[in-house]
Amino acid sequence: MLKILTVVGARPQFVKAAAVSKAIADRNAQASSPLLREEIIHTGQHYDDNMSAIFFSQLGLPAPAANLSLGGGSHGEMTGRMLIALEKELVSRRPDWVLIYGDTNSTLAGALAAVKLGMPVAHVEAGLRSFNRAMPEEINRILADRISRLLFCPTRIAVQHLAAEGMSAGVFHVGDVMYDAAKTFGAIADRDSDILSRLALKPGKYFLATVHRQENTDDPARLEAILSALSELEGAVVLPLHPRTRKTVESSSLKKLLLNIITVDPVPFLDMIALEKHAKVILTDSGGVQKEAYFHGVPCVTLRDETEWTETVDAGWNVLAGADREKIICAAANAKTGSLIEDYGAGDAAGKIIDLLLQA
Numbered sequence: 001m002l003k004i005l006t007v008v009g010a011r012p013q014f015v016k017a018a019a020v021s022k023a024i025a026d027r028n029a030q031a032s033s034p035l036l037r038e039e040i041i042h043t044g045q046h047y048d049d050n051m052s053a054i055f056f057s058q059l060g061l062p063a064p065a066a067n068l069s070l071g072g073g074s075h076g077e078m079t080g081r082m083l084i085a086l087e088k089e090l091v092s093r094r095p096d097w098v099l100i101y102g103d104t105n106s107t108l109a110g111a112l113a114a115v116k117l118g119m120p121v122a123h124v125e126a127g128l129r130s131f132n133r134a135m136p137e138e139i140n141r142i143l144a145d146r147i148s149r150l151l152f153c154p155t156r157i158a159v160q161h162l163a164a165e166g167m168s169a170g171v172f173h174v175g176d177v178m179y180d181a182a183k184t185f186g187a188i189a190d191r192d193s194d195i196l197s198r199l200a201l202k203p204g205k206y207f208l209a210t211v212h213r214q215e216n217t218d219d220p221a222r223l224e225a226i227l228s229a230l231s232e233l234e235g236a237v238v239l240p241l242h243p244r245t246r247k248t249v250e251s252s253s254l255k256k257l258l259l260n261i262i263t264v265d266p267v268p269f270l271d272m273i274a275l276e277k278h279a280k281v282i283l284t285d286s287g288g289v290q291k292e293a294y295f296h297g298v299p300c301v302t303l304r305d306e307t308e309w310t311e312t313v314d315a316g317w318n319v320l321a322g323a324d325r326e327k328i329i330c331a332a333a334n335a336k337t338g339s340l341i342e343d344y345g346a347g348d349a350a351g352k353i354i355d356l357l358l359q360a
């Protein structure tokens, strides 16, 4: 039996890991005896219940074998503490593969801990590039890709990025596990979430916004431009506030810009999907939310100067507006739907990943 150790820590990783865990359970159920065993290690990077525990319960993600409770601190400190703790876990658990997701500090720590013990690493969501090395995520993904043995790419462009950096062995275009999750949980959200009625929102009549990226939250001028644009959009604006953003805004003069905005705490996954599905336009600096907008057929305005998900822009779903107040207002007023993006697959990316791991 193949033993897989999955390292997760931050909100978007719970979603991606849920798609793969489900594929593992499905594959085991089809076989006469289980083919794979998965253990999940949660670094604790995200620790608030509504950023972590509720995701595990709503996504049906198996409970972590260990929660290392290592959230908080500077990037280097957090990553270093994770590296120390993850090494101990890997030594005692001896997995055949270490599975890492995306581009967070937990991703890099998981990859580094594994390779230093000679354990093979498989990276889900490999090959993404923003070409902005000021982003902590860009450094995390470049380094994680470089030391992974299997690289599972969501798009063909991601495969090309890896080829340009000299990586082609072990590289596979499998599609996007977030699309798998969107398909599975989209219908459940419609059934189970009552967030629209709780917030008195009419489907198709409100804007949904998220802002948490360090380049926006830690730069008062950018944050002011973004919040000022949001407060001037014609229609209701819902803004689930990431703890980082809340801290910055509430301790500054920017607080008054929230008066016209419906701010709520970070929302559970099913509520977020319901909000996304029925929004008129989504404005975000998140990577995952840009794609979820497309998955649910909603136009997106990205509050960054570049995106890793360039196909959403090329297909007409997404406009890059940066932190430019006028551009954001104009893009939100004129946002449109676009054409089909085939690269993300048919909701079967996680199954392909399992097949490749079993063959490796």
Ligand code: UD1
Residues within 6 Å of the ligand: 010, 011, 012, 045, 046, 047, 048, 049, 051, 052, 071, 072, 073, 103, 104, 105, 106, 136, 137, 212, 214, 243, 244, 286, 287
């Ligand atoms: C991290 C990822 C980012 C991802 C995001 C998803 C890195 C470098 N960044 O950013 O790529 O898009 O997760 O949300 O790994 N905090 C809380 N409660 C929590 C979690 C965080 O209060 O549950 C606080 C932390 O103490 C910190 C701030 O929020 O002050 C930022 O959290 P952190 O995990 O460092 O990064 P994110 O901004 O969430």
